[in-house]
Amino acid sequence: MPDLHGHKVMEHIDSYRLNCDIIVVSGETTFDHATMALRKGAQDFLRKPYAPDELLRSVANVLERRQLKATNQSIQLRLQASESLHKFIVNNSPDMIYLLDHEGRFAFINERVKSLLGYDQKEIIGEHFSKLIHTEDIERAHFTFNERRAGERATRSAELKLSSKNNNGSRFFDSGTVPVELSSIGIYTTNDDKTKSFIGTYGVARDISERKQAEELIKYQLYHDLLTNLPNRSLFRDRLNMAMAQSKRSGKKLAIMYLDMDRFKIINDSLGHYVGDELLKMVGQRLRSELREADTLARVGGDEFNLLVPEINDIQDARNLAEKILRLTLEPFIIKNEEIFISFSIGISIYPSDGDTKDSLIKHADIAMYKVKNAGKNGYAFYSEKMKAHFSQSLDIENGLRKAISTNELCLYYQPQFDINNGYMKGVEALVRWKHPEKGTIQPNEFISVAEESGLIIPLGEWVLRRACTDIKRWMEQEGISLQLSVNISMQQLEMDQFVNKALKIIKRHQLPKDTLELEITEHAIMQDMEKAIDALTKLSHKGIRIAIDDFGTGYSSLGYLQNLPINTLKIDRSFVQGIKTSEDNSIIDAIIAMAKGLNLNLIAEGVENQTQIDHLSRAGCGLAQGFFYSHPVPEDELLKFIKLNGNTNGQDSADTIVSSDHDPSYQ
Numbered sequence: 265m266p267d268l269h270g271h272k273v274m275e276h277i278d279s280y281r282l283n284c285d286i287i288v289v290s291g292e293t294t295f296d297h298a299t300m301a302l303r304k305g306a307q308d309f310l311r312k313p314y315a316p317d318e319l320l321r322s323v324a325n326v327l328e329r330r331q332l333k334a335t336n337q338s339i340q341l342r343l344q345a346s347e348s349l350h351k352f353i354v355n356n357s358p359d360m361i362y363l364l365d366h367e368g369r370f371a372f373i374n375e376r377v378k379s380l381l382g383y384d385q386k387e388i389i390g391e392h393f394s395k396l397i398h399t400e401d402i403e404r405a406h407f408t409f410n411e412r413r414a415g416e417r418a419t420r421s422a423e424l425k426l427s428s429k430n431n432n433g434s435r436f437f438d439s440g441t442v443p444v445e446l447s448s449i450g451i452y453t454t455n456d457d458k459t460k461s462f463i464g465t466y467g468v469a470r471d472i473s474e475r476k477q478a479e480e481l482i483k484y485q486l487y488h489d490l491l492t493n494l495p496n497r498s499l500f501r502d503r504l505n506m507a508m509a510q511s512k513r514s515g516k517k518l519a520i521m522y523l524d525m526d527r528f529k530i531i532n533d534s535l536g537h538y539v540g541d542e543l544l545k546m547v548g549q550r551l552r553s554e555l556r557e558a559d560t561l562a563r564v565g566g567d568e569f570n571l572l573v574p575e576i577n578d579i580q581d582a583r584n585l586a587e588k589i590l591r592l593t594l595e596p597f598i599i600k601n602e603e604i605f606i607s608f609s610i611g612i613s614i615y616p617s618d619g620d621t622k623d624s625l626i627k628h629a630d631i632a633m634y635k636v637k638n639a640g641k642n643g644y645a646f647y648s649e650k651m652k653a654h655f656s657q658s659l660d661i662e663n664g665l666r667k668a669i670s671t672n673e674l675c676l677y678y679q680p681q682f683d684i685n686n687g688y689m690k691g692v693e694a695l696v697r698w699k700h701p702e703k704g705t706i707q708p709n710e711f712i713s714v715a716e717e718s719g720l721i722i723p724l725g726e727w728v729l730r731r732a733c734t735d736i737k738r739w740m741e742q743e744g745i746s747l748q749l750s751v752n753i754s755m756q757q758l759e760m761d762q763f764v765n766k767a768l769k770i771i772k773r774h775q776l777p778k779d780t781l782e783l784e785i786t787e788h789a790i791m792q793d794m795e796k797a798i799d800a801l802t803k804l805s806h807k808g809i810r811i812a813i814d815d816f817g818t819g820y821s822s823l824g825y826l827q828n829l830p831i832n833t834l835k836i837d838r839s840f841v842q843g844i845k846t847s848e849d850n851s852i853i854d855a856i857i858a859m860a861k862g863l864n865l866n867l868i869a870e871g872v873e874n875q876t877q878i879d880h881l882s883r884a885g886c887g888l889a890q891g892f893f894y895s896h897p898v899p900e901d902e903l904l905k906f907i908k909l910n911g912n913t914n915g916q917d918s919a920d921t922i923v924s925s926d927h928d929p930s931y932q
């Protein structure tokens with residue numbers, strides 16, 4: 265190359281990064297020249313003159329090196345790819361992967377530590393594992409890692425709680441804490457003498473927050489009422505157990521309150537289940553917000569709540585709280601723009617004086633609550649031993665009555681009703697009796713109230729109505745007797761949505777003439793739910809069923825409400841009739857009769873026992889009467905015997921015989 269220096273050629277090759285190897289063949293023989301050429305990238309330097317073999321060897325060497333270099337490069341590339349693949353896999357693992365040295369310090373941790381606990385990897389490398397363990401679990405963590413040192417096998421996985429960097433990660437189950445399932449394997453090296461030395465720990469920690477959350481939810485559901493989010497019966501009993509143990513130690517009393525929402529069923533039935541549910545939620549919230557942290561309010565049934573008040577000084581504390589709860593119900597609850605007023609019947613039992621087991625305390629509070637219900641609701645009562653005797657008696661009656669309805673132990677007696685002026689029998693009132701196989705005949709006063717409390721009045725009332733209609737229909741068809749029939753119904757029956765339809769069905773099936781049946785309901789019962797009463801009674805009245813107000817004068821004694829009700833008859837209560845002693849001093853009963861006449865209602869006096877009463881009633885203008893003066897309630901056969909004897913069907917003849925019966929123990 266006469267015009268170009270070899271170095272220039274090499275610079276050119278270098279600047280264009282030409283993929284070729286250079287062997288310099290030069291006439292320059294100095295050492296400097298040769299090193300310069302090699303420094304600039306020549307693979308070999310041959311001095312001229314050279315032997316061809318020498319050049320061939322040099323080319324072969326360069327080619328061989330070139331081949332080796334290419335192989336080396338490809339191995340390196342593969343290694344790099346494999347390393348980044350492993351790095352990718354490790355760092356993108358859903359689990360935290362770590363390596364501890366023999367002192368328990370992190371030698372490696374994957375990137376998962378950032379998303380899981382908020383730390384950068386470099387903040388953790390070199391730190392002791394305890395930095396990541398929640399303080400509660402430090403001891404367990406040490407145990408886990410030490411256990412691993414005892415053998416080569418992986419430890420059984422342990423559940424631990426880790427702490428996050430900033431204790432406010434919202435994704436964490438319990439703020440700042442991440443539950444993990446951790447497994448670890450000891451790493452050992454084999455010494456020259458074949459013994460093994462521990463050099464560290466390799467392990468994986470898996471986030472189990474979701475599983476724990478699900479477990480926690482299941483646990484919550486087991487111990488809470490999901491509608492109100494209040495504790496349920498199980499949790500209440502647990503807390504009561506604990507509170508009793510605490511009371512035993514401290515010597516302080518505790519109170520249990522059994523709260524039953526009055527008339528919830530009616531609200532639920534009339535306004536619908538949505539309103540009922542909302543009401544329960546709102547009631548729970550209102551009560552809860554006024555209680556102390558340590559008190560436990562639980563929902564234990566549809567409309568029943570239990571309240572545990574631990575550590576009271578004396579029963580005055582419980583009294584104050586019960587009064588406060590009743591005050592809280594004075595404000596209405598507003599649901600769907602509707603104002604709903606509620607009240608509670610509250611029974612209270614005190615530990616240790618009213619029981620030393622949780623069952624007895626709860627039961628006694630329940631008994632006291634029933635006492636309040638029977639006394640007119642909306643109040644509270646403390647349990648007493650006397651209540652228990654009454655309660656167990658009621659329970660016996662309830663159980664017996666339940667059986668009696670299905671085994672036909674009930675029967676009907678009939679008490680005739682007479683026209684005062686001519687003595688004609690106009691109708692009969694059906695009165696239920698319980699023919700107890702051991703106790704003999706039981707009077708309704710002993711079981712009607714229990715039937716009402718227990719809800720048994722519904723099947724009982726249905727049985728009475730059906731049987732009375734069957735009887736009167738038979739008398740009409742077989743004996744040619746035509747009488748009016750009075751049947752008692754209770755408010756609970758009226759409140760039942762299906763009652764009207766059921767009653768109409770029974771009457772239709774028996775094809776009773778219009779106006780034959782008169783349903784009697786007490787003034788007091790109507791007042792319990794005036795709206796419902798008006799609605800149901802109006803429907804019945806439109807179908808030709810007569811309505812009578814029983815025990816008139818004992819309730820509100822106001823005629824104002826009567827104008828809204830489809831009433832045909834007022835039954836003057838026995839107490840007024842029995843007040844008639846002489847013919848002069850009877851202003852109250854005279855006023856009642858005058859009012860009824862003013863409203864154009866039929867009047868029937870109950871409990872007439874003597875001629876003086878008859879005379880006065882007749883003078884005052886009361887048309888009908890029933891009572892022992894004429895007849896006690898009698899069984900069907902006696903009634904029919906009397907009618908046959910007197911030919912006394914619906915006012916054809918006059919009654920001059922007093923009907924009596926030795927079947928009824930009330931006859932004297």
Ligand SMILES: Nc1nc2c(ncn2[C@@H]2O[C@@H]3COP(=O)(O)O[C@H]4[C@@H](O)[C@H](n5cnc6c(=O)[nH]c(N)nc65)O[C@@H]4COP(=O)(O)O[C@H]3[C@H]2O)c(=O)[nH]1
Pocket residue numbers: 679694695696707708709712725728752753754784814815838870871872873890891892893897930
């Ligand atoms: N001292 C006295 N008492 C007289 C006289 N005349 C009648 N009585 C009694 O007065 C009660 C009249 O029935 P009530 O006012 O409807 O009062 C009834 C009624 O409220 C209820 N009852 C009876 N049967 C039924 C029924 O089938 N359904 C419902 N819901 N209640 C019923 O039980 C109450 C008591 O019934 P009974 O024991 O049969 O008592 C009857 C009757 O025996 C009298 O001259 N003097």
